[in-house]
Amino acid sequence: MGNRRATYRLLTHSSKPLFNRRWNPFSQSQILLRPASGFRNCFDENYRGFQPSVESQKKSFLSCLRLLRDHRGTIGSGIGIGNGIQHRCYGSMAGLVKRNPAFSELNAEDIRYFEGILGEKNVIQDDERLMTANTDWMRKYKGSSKLMLLPKSTEEVSQILKYCNSRCLAVVPQGGNTGLVGGSVPVFDEVIINLSSMNNIISFDKVSGILVCEAGCILENLIAFLDNEGFIMPLDLGAKGSCQIGGNISTNAGGLRLLRYGSLHGTVLGLEAVLANGNVLDILGTLRKDNTGYDLKHLFIGSEGSLGIVTKVSILTPPKLSSVNVAFLACKDYDSCQFQRLISGILDGSLSLLVYVSVVLSGILLSSFRFRIRLIILRLLQDAKRKLGEILSAFEFLDSQAMDLVLHHLEGVRNPLPPSRHNFYLLIETTGSDESNDKQKLEAFLLRSLENGLISDGVLAQDINQASSFWRIREGIPEALLKAGAVYKYDLSIPVEKMYNLVEEMQDRLGNVAKTVAYGHLGDGNLHLNVSSPQYDDKILAQIEPFVYEWTSKYRGSISAEHGLGLMKANEILYSKSVETVQLMASIKKLLDPREILNPYKVLPQSLISAC
Numbered sequence: 001m002g003n004r005r006a007t008y009r010l011l012t013h014s015s016k017p018l019f020n021r022r023w024n025p026f027s028q029s030q031i032l033l034r035p036a037s038g039f040r041n042c043f044d045e046n047y048r049g050f051q052p053s054v055e056s057q058k059k060s061f062l063s064c065l066r067l068l069r070d071h072r073g074t075i076g077s078g079i080g081i082g083n084g085i086q087h088r089c090y091g092s093m094a095g096l097v098k099r100n101p102a103f104s105e106l107n108a109e110d111i112r113y114f115e116g117i118l119g120e121k122n123v124i125q126d127d128e129r130l131m132t133a134n135t136d137w138m139r140k141y142k143g144s145s146k147l148m149l150l151p152k153s154t155e156e157v158s159q160i161l162k163y164c165n166s167r168c169l170a171v172v173p174q175g176g177n178t179g180l181v182g183g184s185v186p187v188f189d190e191v192i193i194n195l196s197s198m199n200n201i202i203s204f205d206k207v208s209g210i211l212v213c214e215a216g217c218i219l220e221n222l223i224a225f226l227d228n229e230g231f232i233m234p235l236d237l238g239a240k241g242s243c244q245i246g247g248n249i250s251t252n253a254g255g256l257r258l259l260r261y262g263s264l265h266g267t268v269l270g271l272e273a274v275l276a277n278g279n280v281l282d283i284l285g286t287l288r289k290d291n292t293g294y295d296l297k298h299l300f301i302g303s304e305g306s307l308g309i310v311t312k313v314s315i316l317t318p319p320k321l322s323s324v325n326v327a328f329l330a331c332k333d334y335d336s337c338q339f340q341r342l343i344s345g346i347l348d349g350s351l352s353l354l355v356y357v358s359v360v361l362s363g364i365l366l367s368s369f370r371f372r373i374r375l376i377i378l379r380l381l382q383d384a385k386r387k388l389g390e391i392l393s394a395f396e397f398l399d400s401q402a403m404d405l406v407l408h409h410l411e412g413v414r415n416p417l418p419p420s421r422h423n424f425y426l427l428i429e430t431t432g433s434d435e436s437n438d439k440q441k442l443e444a445f446l447l448r449s450l451e452n453g454l455i456s457d458g459v460l461a462q463d464i465n466q467a468s469s470f471w472r473i474r475e476g477i478p479e480a481l482l483k484a485g486a487v488y489k490y491d492l493s494i495p496v497e498k499m500y501n502l503v504e505e506m507q508d509r510l511g512n513v514a515k516t517v518a519y520g521h522l523g524d525g526n527l528h529l530n531v532s533s534p535q536y537d538d539k540i541l542a543q544i545e546p547f548v549y550e551w552t553s554k555y556r557g558s559i560s561a562e563h564g565l566g567l568m569k570a571n572e573i574l575y576s577k578s579v580e581t582v583q584l585m586a587s588i589k590k591l592l593d594p595r596e597i598l599n600p601y602k603v604l605p606q607s608l609i610s611a612c
């Protein structure tokens with residue numbers, strides 16, 4: 001079954017891309033931002049107006065950062081980006097962030113210049129295409145760019161950037177526009193540089209498995225190409241039908257295979273990037289080992305196009321292995337399993353009264369659902385890592401709210417398990433080269449987990465169709481959420497033992513006002529905490545933020561595990577990074593992009609870069 005799985009999933013997704021980007025943003029109402037109240041400091045003033053007060057101008061960059069850090073608990077509810085963005089969805093961004101007045105405005109001469117280098121058909125001013133390019137996949141963020149450029153080569157990207165830098169025209173690099181934090185759409189009138197015409201595979205070495213390609217290659221096309229060659233991409237995600245490898249690298253996308261193949265910081269061997277001034281940085285190495293100086297490619301992996309535009313990439317791809325198995329499991333109630341084992345222990349005389357009493361007492365303690373779930377999940381993950389070892393390739397989870405949403409909103413999706421109320425579902429995948437051995441290993445693991453009461457039910461895919469339908473449940477959650485109405489998205493790295501505590505605290509905070517939906521890459525410690533409600537609501541957002549960021553920070557987690565900071569979380573970076581770190585980031589930004597034309601208002605707090 002395994003060797004057909006990749007092909008099957010590919011067909012499924014390419015025939016119906018998950019991230020369908022057709023919509024009519026004008027059908028949505030525009031909601032205005034409520035101005036911040038009560039919280040004023042240099043950061044606040046700088047950010048909202050780019051017109052710092054005399055007092056704030058006097059403050060050094062560092063003290064600005066410190067102030068921001070000290071007040072970060074109130075920032076989410078104070079100054080707008082974190083707070084206001086959800087309320088600004090479907091509308092323009094003006095009011096949230098003020099346009100940097102240093103940027104020029106497009107004129108007819110600019111258009112003529114771009115037409116000269118790209119040809120008329122690659123200089124897009126058509127309203128409908130611009131509307132699509134201005135709006136993100138979630139329809140939350142909408143810019144007002146009047147121009148999209150479609151370069152076909154690195155040389156053309158270089159000419160565009162050189163010109164934009166000299167004219168001080170801001171740009172936003174764009175791939176498949178499947179981002180979830182407002183990083184790939186303009187905020188104001190930035191020129192959109194869309195890489196989709198740069199979609200050539202340059203080379204593939206069958207011995208080393210190294211693929212070199214242009215940034216605009218769609219991930220799913222790369223997967224299909226490699227499948228023919230007997231290889232796979234080390235990266236796989238639900239948006240594969242639309243997202244592009246350049247965007248994946250620029251956001252350091254994690255996805256479903258990170259547990260097995262690691263992050264793009266490990267699998268990307270080299271890249272080519274065009275800097276803000278148009279210079280082409282060729283670090284497109286294909287070497288596994290190269291310790292000559294600083295490894296600069298890492299600056300472009302995950303910096304969301306704010307330091308340069310990735311134009312080519314060299315990536316290490318693993319061989320396709322013949323045996324893939326997928327299990328879909330449910331965890332129900334830890335207590336009942338404990339109780340059953342306790343009773344049978346007493347009946348067969350293996351438990352003394354003392355042990356009985358202490359077990360009953362601990363059973364009362366264990367009756368805390370939170371504790372139960374934590375134990376189950378931790379044990380399962382530990383066991384899976386130990387017993388499945390090198391063949392474990394995915395360990396994904398979803399809670400019952402996520403399952404309900406998928407079943408309700410996605411056509412043709414059904415729960416593979418018999419109807420019963422389960423609190424949790426897990427999707428475990430193994431990938432190996434020994435069909436019978438791999439299956440045996442997984443079956444033994446499942447049996448043990450069932451006996452130990454860690455799982456209450458489970459099913460092992462018998463063919464490629466079944467495996468694919470299990471994956472559809474997991475990969476379909478973002479789509480189902482979008483169909484359900486408004487969604488507040490949080491993408492967090494949290495120690496696994498704490499992960500579900502946050503979800504339940506959030507449930508407690510929100511009560512019946514909104515649904516808390518949790519799923520994610522449990523094996524990587526990555527929780528996708530989504531709050532779903534029919535409409536966006538100020539009050540709901542105030543319940544979520546800054547609480548969610550403070551909570552994550554308290555446990556030294558990350559407020560962006562794999563989606564980036566984009567526009568949504570640019571101001572929240574100090575929840576996860578120290579003042580000194582952010583200061584160094586701002587200095588690097590300033591060095592590589594002194595006029596701040598590359599993807600402005602994203603990743604770092606804008607006023608801090610300006611103050612640097």
Ligand SMILES: O=C(O)CC[C@@H](O)C(=O)O
Pocket residue numbers: 180238255474475477478489490491520528529530
């Ligand atoms: O929508 C989300 O919150 C997560 C999207 C994606 O990273 C996933 O893992 O499905």
Ligand SMILES: [Zn+2]
Pocket residue numbers: 254255520521528562
């Ligand atoms: Zn994810």
